[in-house]
Amino acid sequence: MVDFAITFALTVMVLLMVLNLGGLLLWVERKGSAVLQDRIGANRAAIFGRLPFNLGIVNTLIADPIKLFTKENFVPHGADKLLHTLAPIIALVPVLMTFIVIPFGDVLIIGERVIPLQAADLNVGLLYILAMVSLGVYGVVLGGWASNNRWALLGGIRGSAQMISYEIPMGLSLVAVVMTFGSLNLQEIARAQGQLIGGWIPAWGILYQPVAFLIFMAAGIAESKRVPFDLPEAESELISGYFTEYSGAKQATFMLVDFIEVIIVAGLVTTLFFGGWQVPFLLRDGFHFPWGTVIPLPSLVVALLQVGAFTLKVLFFCWLQIMIRWTLPRFRYDQLMNLGWKGLIPLSLANVMLTALLLLLF
Amino acid sequence: MDHVTFFALALPLIVVATMVVVHPSPVYSALFLVMTLFLLAVYFLFLDAHMVAALQIIVYAGAIMVLFLFVIMLLNLQTEPREQQRRGLRRAALIGGGILVLELFLLLRRLPTGDTPEQALPAGFGTVQALSERLFTDFLLPFEITSILLLVAMVGAVVLAKRQG
Numbered sequence: 001m002v003d004f005a006i007t008f009a010l011t012v013m014v015l016l017m018v019l020n021l022g023g024l025l026l027w028v029e030r031k032g033s034a035v036l037q038d039r040i041g042a043n044r045a046a047i048f049g050r051l052p053f054n055l056g057i058v059n060t061l062i063a064d065p066i067k068l069f070t071k072e073n074f075v076p077h078g079a080d081k082l083l084h085t086l087a088p089i090i091a092l093v094p095v096l097m098t099f100i101v102i103p104f105g106d107v108l109i110i111g112e113r114v115i116p117l118q119a120a121d122l123n124v125g126l127l128y129i130l131a132m133v134s135l136g137v138y139g140v141v142l143g144g145w146a147s148n149n150r151w152a153l154l155g156g157i158r159g160s161a162q163m164i165s166y167e168i169p170m171g172l173s174l175v176a177v178v179m180t181f182g183s184l185n186l187q188e189i190a191r192a193q194g195q196l197i198g199g200w201i202p203a204w205g206i207l208y209q210p211v212a213f214l215i216f217m218a219a220g221i222a223e224s225k226r227v228p229f230d231l232p233e234a235e236s237e238l239i240s241g242y243f244t245e246y247s248g249a250k251q252a253t254f255m256l257v258d259f260i261e262v263i264i265v266a267g268l269v270t271t272l273f274f275g276g277w278q279v280p281f282l283l284r285d286g287f288h289f290p291w292g293t294v295i296p297l298p299s300l301v302v303a304l305l306q307v308g309a310f311t312l313k314v315l316f317f318c319w320l321q322i323m324i325r326w327t328l329p330r331f332r333y334d335q336l337m338n339l340g341w342k343g344l345i346p347l348s349l350a351n352v353m354l355t356a357l358l359l360l361l362f
Numbered sequence: 363m364d365h366v367t368f369f370a371l372a373l374p375l376i377v378v379a380t381m382v383v384v385h386p387s388p389v390y391s392a393l394f395l396v397m398t399l400f401l402l403a404v405y406f407l408f409l410d411a412h413m414v415a416a417l418q419i420i421v422y423a424g425a426i427m428v429l430f431l432f433v434i435m436l437l438n439l440q441t442e443p444r445e446q447q448r449r450g451l452r453r454a455a456l457i458g459g460g461i462l463v464l465e466l467f468l469l470l471r472r473l474p475t476g477d478t479p480e481q482a483l484p485a486g487f488g489t490v491q492a493l494s495e496r497l498f499t500d501f502l503l504p505f506e507i508t509s510i511l512l513l514v515a516m517v518g519a520v521v522l523a524k525r526q527g
Contacts, residue, residue: 009518083389087456119517122412123412123413123489124412124413124416124489124490127413127416127417127420127490128416130420130424131414131419131420131423131424132414133424134419134420134423134425134428135419135423135424135426137428138396138428138431141428141431141432141435142393144435145389145435146429153435156435157432157435157436160428160429160431160432161432163428164425164428164429167424167425184490238414
């Protein structure tokens with residue numbers, strides 16, 4: 001019973017963290033893009049009066065969501081009503097389910113009880129994530145098809161082709177990572193990165209697999225359908241792509257899915273390549289510095305430090321993706337396919353071969 | 363797997379599998395097929411075959427069915443009116459289905475009756491390690507032959523596509 005309650009609490013905690021971060025990213029994206037482009041950005045409904053710089057918090061985090069969720073629920077004429085309504089939900093469920101296998105800390109020891117800071121410890125964790133990511137495409141395809149709009153249909157078709165294409169380099173880059181760490185369990189991969197190379201450098205995944213990191217990052221951004229890979233929505237060609245005919249709460253759900261996908265990519269990059277929840281030199285009982293100093297810490301402090309480190313890393317990679325989104329122009333469709341099939345797939349295959357060779361030699 | 367879980371899963375599985383064939387709209391048929399594959403993955407989960415369940419979703423629900431939908435949308439297939447269904451096809455389906463039911467009946471009669479005692483699973487059953495070990499030792503030859511077969515199919519598709527263009 002207690003075990004069940006703990007698992008339930010962890011799951012709810014992960015869910016709330018992700019949903020809140022998704023909302024927060026909306027603010028980062030709108031205000032961040034304004035800063036990048038030297039605009040003022042969202043500046044209405046300030047609560048703090050005349051600060052020197054209006055943060056636009058009420059605007060993006062309160063006023064906009066209220067507006068979106070109170071709008072009329074509109075289904076275009078001739079559209080498939082059931083699927084039009086279901087599509088945003090089908091898009092949302094798998095991306096929310098992804099997070100339960102991402103570890104956000106090592107273990108928390110309270111008395112006799114050892115609580116792993118991960119909602120579900122799956123032996124096939126990485127495969128589970130690939131499965132959920134591959135299901136994400138249905139929301140896009142069905143949204144595009146059910147709208148009875150040719151732009152939306154084109155967006156849906158583009159989305160399905162793009163996401164299938166980029167799943168392959170994504171999976172292949174993960175194969176190299178799995179070969180390095182010898183496990184599909186994300187918690188074990190995170191733990192393995194706590195070792196030190198030569199007693200000084202933390203053995204984070206990026207040091208072993210720099211190429212896989214670049215491939216995974218590119219494929220991840222392509223999977224989340226953001227610039228430079230946002231061909232499924234391409235405003236200049238397809239109005240808004242697969243969600244052209246969506247408004248109000250359903251459109252807000254699609255936007256939320258977009259931001260949650262950013263968090264997924266950030267969380268996976270952190271876990272696989274940047275040590276996950278590892279803080280350098282921090283072991284379960286405190287800091288062990290290479291020059292011999294030992295600072296013992298209670299389990300709760302260690303757990304808080306780890307969760308804090310994980311959150312910071314995830315926030316950094318979310319920010320990085322938003323910066324990329326507002327820096328680069330959009331690919332052309334043939335360039336997108338060429339990059340995926342002729343660039344990333346051969347590169348990731350070569351990376352797998354090289355990893356195998358190096359593992360055999362050393 | 364106890365009887366309650368089995369029937370709680372089997373009933374919806376049969377319903378959605380029937381809907382794949384019965385529903386007139388190709389898109390809905392494809393979606394029901396996705397649901398069928400999904401429920402099958404749940405079956406594998408209950409049988410402790412976690413890796414097979416994950417692969418079932420990645421390969422079938424996540425990739426192959428997306429391609430199905432892609433093709434349906436690309437060709438813009440519409441809902442098929444009943445009258446257009448061909449007579450001969452219906453007759454062939456009736457004969458084929460009849461033979462299948464007969465075979466199932468014969469098979470069911472040969473099954474042992476009564477509960478078979480539950481056997482303990484070997485340690486690590488269904489994990490990636492256990493499955494890969496079997497694949498690369500006992501089943502190495504079939505495994506490699508299958509991959510060559512897939513390669514041949516891929517090359518064949520490319521050759522056919524090139525000849526057309």
